[in-house]
Amino acid sequence: MRDAIVGDDVFGEDPTVLELQESVAEILGKEAALFVPTGTMGNQIALRSHCGPGDEVLVDRSSHIFNYESGAAGALAGVQLHPIGGSGDFPTAAQFASAIRHGYYWETPTRLLCLENTLNKEGGRILPQNLVADIASVAADRGLRLHLDGARLWNASVATGQPPATLAEPFDSVNVCLSKGLGAPIGSLIAGSRDFIQTAHRFRKMYGGGMRQVGVVAAAGLYAVRHNLERLAEDHDNARILAEGLEPIKGIDATPERAETNIVMFDVPQGRALELVDAFGAEGVRVVPFGPSTIRATTHKDVSRDEIQRAVSSIQSVMTRLA
Numbered sequence: 001m002r003d004a005i006v007g008d009d010v011f012g013e014d015p016t017v018l019e020l021q022e023s024v025a026e027i028l029g030k031e032a033a034l035f036v037p038t039g040t041m042g043n044q045i046a047l048r049s050h051c052g053p054g055d056e057v058l059v060d061r062s063s064h065i066f067n068y069e070s071g072a073a074g075a076l077a078g079v080q081l082h083p084i085g086g087s088g089d090f091p092t093a094a095q096f097a098s099a100i101r102h103g104y105y106w107e108t109p110t111r112l113l114c115l116e117n118t119l120n121k122e123g124g125r126i127l128p129q130n131l132v133a134d135i136a137s138v139a140a141d142r143g144l145r146l147h148l149d150g151a152r153l154w155n156a157s158v159a160t161g162q163p164p165a166t167l168a169e170p171f172d173s174v175n176v177c178l179s180k181g182l183g184a185p186i187g188s189l190i191a192g193s194r195d196f197i198q199t200a201h202r203f204r205k206m207y208g209g210g211m212r213q214v215g216v217v218a219a220a221g222l223y224a225v226r227h228n229l230e231r232l233a234e235d236h237d238n239a240r241i242l243a244e245g246l247e248p249i250k251g252i253d254a255t256p257e258r259a260e261t262n263i264v265m266f267d268v269p270q271g272r273a274l275e276l277v278d279a280f281g282a283e284g285v286r287v288v289p290f291g292p293s294t295i296r297a298t299t300h301k302d303v304s305r306d307e308i309q310r311a312v313s314s315i316q317s318v319m320t321r322l323a
Helices: 015-028 039-050 072-077 093-099 129-141 153-160 164-168 194-206 215-227 232-246 273-282 305-322
Strands: 032-036 056-060 080-084 110-116 145-150 173-177 188-192 263-267 294-298
Touching: 015 032, 015 164, 015 173, 015 188, 015 215, 032 039, 032 194, 039 072, 039 110, 039 145, 039 173, 039 188, 039 194, 072 080, 080 093, 093 129, 110 129, 129 145, 129 164, 145 153, 145 164, 153 164, 153 173, 153 232, 188 194, 232 263, 232 294, 232 305, 273 294, 273 305
Parallel strands: 056 080, 056 110, 110 145, 145 173
Antiparallel strands: 032 188, 173 188, 263 294
């Protein structure tokens, strides 16, 4: 970051940003990419680039776009989100197909389908690629665009052994994050065709994402994609060890086989998630509530195997004391 060569990225003159965009576009098998400050901005720029005010977007009910982006789709793009499926299950191609509007003038026109891989709210589960292919076929048959929130697509790639470009291939646009398991301090990219990225560039400016000498940050992103992809397997191993350690603790319901990547969801006694998050935090274990009785833990490059074991011991101690 210190040694990054910088320029004015608003004018497309930052060489480090350009190198990052070209590298990620190549990794994802897309024509072009655009650097943005956050994953939420990347998703919202994609929605605005694909749709107009009054359009409808079909999304997985568990998706980040639907649950955790502060209503931005309606507030910024003027689009309506139509959630598909139920909690705990992947939405099917048939469910998406049945939700597409018929085109009557009194209906909200369906323009875009969105998927997420891995699914944050469902504990980092990997979206099966055969399901993606079925949903992509529905979109193509009905003339709709397909967007992927791939904030943790890198994790899905490492866990399945499928290249990121293979996982991204069915989608018209893809959003990937550098600041999750890859360890960069900030940044995401959206990728797609050159025409799509040209449109997205304008909306990045409109949404306040045009930055100047941002190569200092893009340099960290370049390091992340060049050095930290394969090591995500360590995070996946640590997540399974964490889930296995939590499973026998009285008062905790953890399912190790659902820890497919770097996220562990576990249930606690009814209504006590916030209390326990604070209690675990006092012991140095930082987790977040995902409901009144559900807690999420994530593993990443700054959490060692020894620290996983210490976390299990600390959580065991808290649960024994509070019992």
